[in-house]
Amino acid sequence: MNKSRKLVREVHGIMGLLVGIVLVIVALSGCVYTFQREIRSVVYPHLLYVEAPKDMVRLSVDRISEIAEGYHTTTKVREIVVSQQADRSVKVYMYGQHLLYINPYSGVLLGKTDTKMDPFLMAWSLHTQLGMGKLGGKIVAWSTLACVPLLITGIWLWWPSVRSTWRKVFYLPWKGSWKFLNFQWHKNGGFYASVFLLFICLSGLMMSFNWFEQGVYWLTGSEQTSRHIPKAIATAREDEVIQKSLDYTLKQFSEVEEVNIFFPGKSNNVFMFIAKYEDKLGRREILYFNPDDGQLLQGVYSKERSMGDKVKAMNYNIHSGQIGGLLGRVIAFGVTLFAVFLIISGAVVWYQRKFR
Structure with a gap:
């Protein structure tokens, strides 16, 4: 083996x-x-689904x-x-x-959960921050960065130096000693x-x-x-202002599947609506409304976004495999799980070469 x-x-x-x-932690939690989403619909149907009445009249968001x-x-x-699907409950954080x-029709409380104990949100916390907050987020970020040269050096080591061995390097064996199988599959x-x-x-x-984002x-x-988040304008207080803003959003963007309504808080004093489409491109409309009269203050629209913005919007779907639909998510799941095997099998190979 040459020095390089x-x-x-x-x-x-x-x-x-x-x-x-x-x-390993990031991969398994991912x-x-x-x-x-699919698991929740099976485990928590009593929380997520409702029976829509014939008149289909919903309570206002304000109510x-x-x-x-x-x-x-x-x-x-x-x-x-708020979901546009008639049989879905409203989630209130x-x-x-x-x-x-x-229940958006009757106002009945279907259930209440503690997000700290939600297994999927816990998995997300592990995946993005190791459950350690900002410090964990930095560790995950730099470990992800280290993955790039790890993958590149792996491909370089895999690359055959002799043409006659090309057929062998694509072959995944099923028979042989566990050491041989471990190395070949790795x-x-x-x-x-x-x-x-x-x-x-x-x-x-x-x-x-x-x-990296700026590089894209x-x-x-x-x-x-x-x-830029606009500032609220003091006007006469009107009733049902949130529903008024929602009606405007759905009238302008009738194809959206879900609307996230963020209430005024410490960082802003206006309502922020994020209207999401159910597509693979991650398209969304962002609108800011005045809290007193429900008038639109500003909008950031998907059709006006640059190519970089569109790539950024698709980024999560690329990361999770959703860009490829169900098949894409299955591939992402399988590959991510296989990454755990690569880490463990690689450690075994390293141990064998160093201490055996």
């Missing part, structure tokens, strides 16, 4: 050992979160807000999520850690997985580092759409 190949192998092995534990604060008197409403599910299987893992890692870097805008030759 030996050096790359050492770098590959040591780097894998340094970030291995973090990557697998748990991949199908959280639902009042009902939520009546059920949960210790804190105020932080966010309300309270300040603190509680999430209420309310080497050859790692090549197949690395193609997808590279996209997952790069999309993760866009979420983690501002410089530079590569696409576009500028990031500026978004």
Whole structure:
């Protein structure tokens, strides 16, 4: 083995050992979160689904807000999520850690959960921050960055030096000693997985580092759409202002599937509506409304966004495999799970070479 190949192998092995534990936690928690929507619909149907009456008349969002604060008197409403599907409940996030599910037709409380104890939100916290807050987020970010040279050096080590061995490097054996199988599946299987893992890692870097995000805008030759939260305008207080704003949003963007309504808080004093489309492009409309009269103050629209903005909007769907639909998520799940095997099998290979 030449010196350069030996050096790359050492770098590959040591780097894998340094970030291995973090990557295992991130990968497994990511697998748990991949199908959280489908699992929730099976486990919590009594919270998510309602029977729509014949008249299909919903309570106003303002009324639902009042009902939520009546059920949960210790804190105020932080966010309300309204689905356009007739058989879905309304989700109300309270300040603190509680999430209420309310029937949009009757106002009945379907249930209340503690978001701190939600298994999928816990998985998301592990996936993005190791459950350690900002420090954990930085560890995950730098470990994700380390994955890129880890994958590149793996492909370099996999690359055959002799043409006659090309057929062998694509073959995944099923027979032989466990040591042989472990090494071949790590080497050859790692090549197949690395193609997808590279996209997952790069999309993760866009979420983690501002410089990487700016690099995407530079590569696409576009500028990031500026978004400044407007200030509220003092006017005469009107009734049903949230519903008025929602009606305007749905009239302008009738194809949206879900609207997240963020209430005025410490960082802003206006209502922020995020209207989401159910597509693979991650399209959304962002609108700001005056809290006194429900008038539109500002809008950031998907049709006006630059190419860099569109890539950023698609980034989560790329990271989670949703860009490819159900098949894409299955592939993302399988590849991410296989990454755990790569870390463990790589550690075994390194141990065998060093101590056996």
